Amino acid sequence: MQRILVISVLLMAVLSACNLIPGKETRKDKPIARVNDSYLYRDDLQGVVPPGTSATDSAEITSAYINNWVRQELLLKQAEDNLEETNRDFTKQIEQYRNSLIIYAYESELVKQKLDTVVSQSEIESYYKENQENFHLRENIVLASYVIISKNSPAATKIKSLLVSTREADKEKLQALCQENGADFRINDGTTWMSFTDLTRKIPLTVDDPEEFLRKNKYYEVKDSTTIYNVAISAYKSKESISPLNFETENIRTILLNKRKAELLKRMEEDLFNDAVKRNKYEIFKK
Numbered sequence: 001m002q003r004i005l006v007i008s009v010l011l012m013a014v015l016s017a018c019n020l021i022p023g024k025e026t027r028k029d030k031p032i033a034r035v036n037d038s039y040l041y042r043d044d045l046q047g048v049v050p051p052g053t054s055a056t057d058s059a060e061i062t063s064a065y066i067n068n069w070v071r072q073e074l075l076l077k078q079a080e081d082n083l084e085e086t087n088r089d090f091t092k093q094i095e096q097y098r099n100s101l102i103i104y105a106y107e108s109e110l111v112k113q114k115l116d117t118v119v120s121q122s123e124i125e126s127y128y129k130e131n132q133e134n135f136h137l138r139e140n141i142v143l144a145s146y147v148i149i150s151k152n153s154p155a156a157t158k159i160k161s162l163l164v165s166t167r168e169a170d171k172e173k174l175q176a177l178c179q180e181n182g183a184d185f186r187i188n189d190g191t192t193w194m195s196f197t198d199l200t201r202k203i204p205l206t207v208d209d210p211e212e213f214l215r216k217n218k219y220y221e222v223k224d225s226t227t228i229y230n231v232a233i234s235a236y237k238s239k240e241s242i243s244p245l246n247f248e249t250e251n252i253r254t255i256l257l258n259k260r261k262a263e264l265l266k267r268m269e270e271d272l273f274n275d276a277v278k279r280n281k282y283e284i285f286k287k
Contacts, residue, residue, distance in 0.1 A: 035073035
């Protein structure tokens with residue numbers, strides 16, 4: 001709790017530093033708020049209200065910002081008055097924070113310019129094979145197709161036969177039928193997995209034991225007063241089993257890019273250090 005208070009005070013000190021900038025006190029525009037010797041000016045509100053905001057919302061946002069500024073300044077003054085001098089000196093922390101921001105900005109630009117972001121499928125497959133033990137499913141996943149359509153639709157009766165069919169021609173017919181009749185649908189291509197939880201968000205399934213349900217149901221239909229929900233499940237994998245490659249592809253791509261990023265920054269740091277050694281750019285003095 002004490003650490004959070006110190007960090008909060010530090011951030012407020014940084015934010016309020018704008019009132020200490022030379023020449024700030026000589027501004028000619030009229031202040032819109034004051035707390036002790038700190039002033040808030042209209043220019044300080046630039047960017048607070050997003051473009052296109054209505055006049056009413058703009059006034060509310062502006063009022064909230066001003067009130068928050070007043071509360072912050074009051075809290076800052078209270079903290080300054082009640083902390084010992086040694087606890088109010090954040091010079092070192094501010095410098096460290098500034099240095100971290102500068103380094104982060106430089107590294108971000110370096111990564112943007114130098115990082116190779118193309119990850120081949122062979123790299124993804126290789127990483128997957130070597131690290132399968134790290135890819136255990138945290139939830140049940142399914143290869144599923146569904147169609148959500150009005151009870152009154154003339155296509156409703158034909159949906160089931162097309163949905164459970166494995167013929168490619170029937171999948172094409174089903175897609176055309178769904179589009180013609182304004183259905184909400186997903187036709188699985190046989191490779192794109194989805195979580196069972198996501199499926200139940202689309203289809204009002206009442207399931208106590210997901211694994212038992214998946215084991216016993218390849219086709220499922222739910223009806224309410226206006227709508228028919230049709231689901232065909234061609235395959236499933238249960239929680240804690242090894243996750244299939246195509247379910248982990250984007251995750252692996254991110255992992256490999258993060259590894260490249262770390263290696264790029266490490267190499268840059270080593271090159272910088274080695275160059276400094278060669279050019280005698282630094283010196284460590286003996287005690």
